[in-house]
Amino acid sequence: MATHTGGLIAERPTGRAGAAVRTTRLVRSFGDRDVLRELDLTLGQGEFTALLGRSGSGKSTLLRAVARLDHGVAGSGELDVPERVSLSFQDSRLLPWLRVLDNVVLGVRGRDAKERGAKALAEVGLEGRERSWPHELSGGEQQRAALARALVRDPELLLADEPFGALDALTRIRMHDLLRELYERHRPAVLLVTHDVDEAVELADRVLVLEDGRIAVDLAIDLPTPRSRRDPRFQQYRDTLLTALGVDQHDASADPVHPEPHPADAPAGQPHKEKDPHDPQA
Ligand SMILES: Nc1ncnc2c1ncn2[C@@H]1O[C@H](COP(=O)(O)OP(=O)(O)OP(=O)(O)O)[C@@H](O)[C@H]1O
Numbered sequence: 001m002a003t004h005t006g007g008l009i010a011e012r013p014t015g016r017a018g019a020a021v022r023t024t025r026l027v028r029s030f031g032d033r034d035v036l037r038e039l040d041l042t043l044g045q046g047e048f049t050a051l052l053g054r055s056g057s058g059k060s061t062l063l064r065a066v067a068r069l070d071h072g073v074a075g076s077g078e079l080d081v082p083e084r085v086s087l088s089f090q091d092s093r094l095l096p097w098l099r100v101l102d103n104v105v106l107g108v109r110g111r112d113a114k115e116r117g118a119k120a121l122a123e124v125g126l127e128g129r130e131r132s133w134p135h136e137l138s139g140g141e142q143q144r145a146a147l148a149r150a151l152v153r154d155p156e157l158l159l160a161d162e163p164f165g166a167l168d169a170l171t172r173i174r175m176h177d178l179l180r181e182l183y184e185r186h187r188p189a190v191l192l193v194t195h196d197v198d199e200a201v202e203l204a205d206r207v208l209v210l211e212d213g214r215i216a217v218d219l220a221i222d223l224p225t226p227r228s229r230r231d232p233r234f235q236q237y238r239d240t241l242l243t244a245l246g247v248d249q250h251d252a253s254a255d256p257v258h259p260e261p262h263p264a265d266a267p268a269g270q271p272h273k274e275k276d277p278h279d280p281q282a
Contacts, residue, residue, distance in 0.1 A: 018044060018045060019042045019043065019044060019045065019080070020043045020044060020045045020046070020047070020081075020082055020156060020157050020188075020189030021041065021042065021043040021066055021080065021081050021082075021157060021189065021191070022041070022042045022043075022078070022079075022080040023039055023040060023041045023042075023065075023066070023077060023078065023079050023080070024040055024077055024078040024079075024080075025038040025039070025040065025076070025077040025078070026038070026039040026040075026041070026062075026065060026075070026076075026077035026078075026079060027039075027075055027076045027077055028058070028061050028062075028065055028070070028075045029075065034213055035058040035061045035213060036058055036061060036062060036065070036075075036213050036214075037212065037213030037214055038077065038213075038214070039062065039077070039213060039214050039215065040214075040215070041062075041208075041215060043157075043189050043191060044189065045156070045189055046187040046188070046189055047189050047190075047205060047206060048180075048183055048189075048190045048192070048203060048204045048205045048206070049189075049190065049191050049192070049204055049205070049206045049207070049208060050191075050192045050193075050194055050199070050200035050201075050203060050204035050206070050207045050208070051063070051191060051192065051193045051194070051207075051208050051209075051210060052194065052195070052197065052200055052207060052208065052209045052210070052241060052245065053209055053210035053211060053245075054211070054245060054246075055195075057210045057211060057212075058210055058213060059161075059193045059210055060161055060193060062210065063159050063161050063191060063193050065079065066079065066081060066085075066157075066159060066191065067085060067087055067159050068081065068085075069087075081157065082156035082157050082189075083156070084153055084154060084155050084156045084157070085155055085156070085157045085158075085159060086149075086150035086151070086153050086155035086157070086158050086159070086188075087150070087158075087159050087160075087161075088143075088146050088147065088150050088158065088159070088160040088161070088163045089146075089160075089161050089162070089163065090161065090162040090163060090164075090165040090166050091166070092134070092139075092142035092143050092145060092146040093146065094134035094137075094142055094145055094146065094149075095134070096133070096134050096135060098134075099130065099131050099132065099133060100121065100126065100129050100130055100131070100132045100133070100134065100137065100145050101114060101117050101118060101121065101130035101131065103134065103145060103149060104117040104120060104121060104145060104148045104149045104152055105117035105152060106149075108152055108153065113152075116152050117130075117148070117152050118130055119152075120148035120149075120151045120152040121145070121148045123148065123151065123182065123185075124144040124145070124147050124148045124151070124178060124182070125144060125178070126141060126144050126145060126148065129141070129145075138171075139166060139167055139168075139171065140167055140171035140174065140175060143163060143164065143167065143175060144175075144178070146163070147163075147178070147179065147182065151182060151186065154186075155188045156188055156189065157188055157189045157190075157191070158183075158188045158189070158190045158191070159190075159191050160179075160190065160191070160192045160193065161193045162193055162194060162195065163175070163179075163192075164176070164194075164199070165194075165195070172199075176199065176202055176203055177226070179203060180202075180203055180225060180226070183203075184225075190204075192204060197238050197241045197242055197245070198229055198238060200241065201221055201223075201227070201234055201237045201238055201241070202227050202229065202234075204221060205220065205221055206218065206219065206220050206221065207219045207221060207237075207241060209241065209244045209245060211244075216244065217241070217244045219237065219240065219241065221237055223237075
């Protein structure tokens with residue numbers, strides 16, 4: 001057991017039985033404010049989980065704690081995480097002075113690193129762009145390269161903080177398909193922080209809502225993939241989560257923080273949201 005630098009969180013990277021991540025009574029405080037309050041969370045190996053919550057509820061704080069990036073903040077509890085963790089953020093964080101392939105394999109050991117990097121780039125649809133500079137890639141392509149960089153490390157756990165938040169709606173849909181496809185092929189555990197309820201229901205098999213420093217909702221999404229946003233069951237999950245987030249569903253988009261209609265929600269000539277006759281609130 002190792003001690004988390006600068007805090008009181010005890011890390012136990014071994015001895016996980018069926019769980020990729022386990023936090024026990026995790027506390028994170030900034031000044032006298034507890035953002036995470038004795039939070040218990042277990043993520044199964046190979047499980048795709050999305051984390052929702054109002055702005056400022058502590059989603060990024062939890063993700064940073066799980067990523068072991070959070071040093072120097074008062075905290076306590078136990079944190080049990082795997083060795084190989086990859087991270088992905090809204091900003092692709094590619095280094096501008098390195099070519100795309102060199103970015104992908106930065107820090108990767110082994111003689112075959114470049115070969116593996118090129119394979120990962122091909123998997124995300126960037127074959128032939130190995131020698132491009134990051135600024136020569138579009139925003140979506142930069143996020144693809146970031147996914148390749150995550151993938152090449154063969155992660156047991158992928159932590160993604162709003163990775164598609166800066167992309168336009170159509171590119172975001174393509175990235176959803178790609179992420180789910182990569183997940184099904186490689187099966188890391190995934191913790192995806194998002195503001196977008198539809199994104200959560202479309203991609204994850206389990207959706208958590210963080211509120212008052214704890215997991216307030218833990219919802220299994222029992223729908224086959226690929227998922228249609230027009231499936232009434234999809235809309236029921238969506239409504240359940242919007243209610244949990246305290247969003248007025250009659251005038252809300254699926255993104256309570258960035259209200260923007262999703263093109264997949266409203267095909268030409270159809271309303272943005274069909275009412276569910278089984279939903280008493282509809
Ligand atoms: N380094 C820090 N110092 C002081 N306060 C912080 C720090 N990091 C986060 N906080 C505070 O902790 C709270 C939770 O922040 P966090 O970024 O985790 O929320 P979030 O749910 O990810 O929000 P958003 O959805 O807006 O990105 C906020 O009130 C924030 O101001």
